[in-house]
Amino acid sequence: MRGDWRDSLAPSLALFGSASTLLCCALPALLISIGAGAVMAGLTAAIPGIMWLSAHKDILFVLSGGLMAASTLLWWQQRHAPCPVDPIKAAACARLRRINVWLLSLAWVAYLTGLFFAYIWVRIFY
Numbered sequence: 001m002r003g004d005w006r007d008s009l010a011p012s013l014a015l016f017g018s019a020s021t022l023l024c025c026a027l028p029a030l031l032i033s034i035g036a037g038a039v040m041a042g043l044t045a046a047i048p049g050i051m052w053l054s055a056h057k058d059i060l061f062v063l064s065g066g067l068m069a070a071s072t073l074l075w076w077q078q079r080h081a082p083c084p085v086d087p088i089k090a091a092a093c094a095r096l097r098r099i100n101v102w103l104l105s106l107a108w109v110a111y112l113t114g115l116f117f118a119y120i121w122v123r124i125f126y
Contacts, residue, residue: 011103014071017064018107021114024053024060029117057118061111068107075100 028050031040044051053060083093 010071010074011100011107014064014068015103015107015110017067018111018114020053020060021057021064021118022110023050024057025114025118026110026116028054029121061115061118064111068104068111071107072104075104 027043028040031037031043079097083090
């Protein structure tokens with residue numbers, strides 16, 4: 001079956017990249033907004049990588065956006081590709097395509113949420 005890695009690896013990488021934008025920007029903004037600054041301080045002490053992500057958010061957003069755009073393009077190109085004739089493989093192919101759409105949608109929601117808190121929220125409320 002052509003495109004196996006495109007149906008699973010690309011959206012998973014996009015979701016991973018967009019999740020890092022949530023960790024860098026949306027999570028800290030949310031915790032501080034609801035008055036959980038101590039929780040945020042505890043998280044940065046326990047997971048120092050969060051501060052590194054925040055310090056490098058520009059490159060993080062560019063790379064994540066690139067991964068997601070590439071993944072979406074791969075999905076778009078493969079959306080009407082034929083599935084195998086074998087019923088078991090055809091069912092797996094259809095299931096992977098549904099999962100792919102959900103993963104990509106979730107990744108875009110996470111990315112746009114991180115983008116909002118990293119760049120737009122700051123302009124509106126500060």
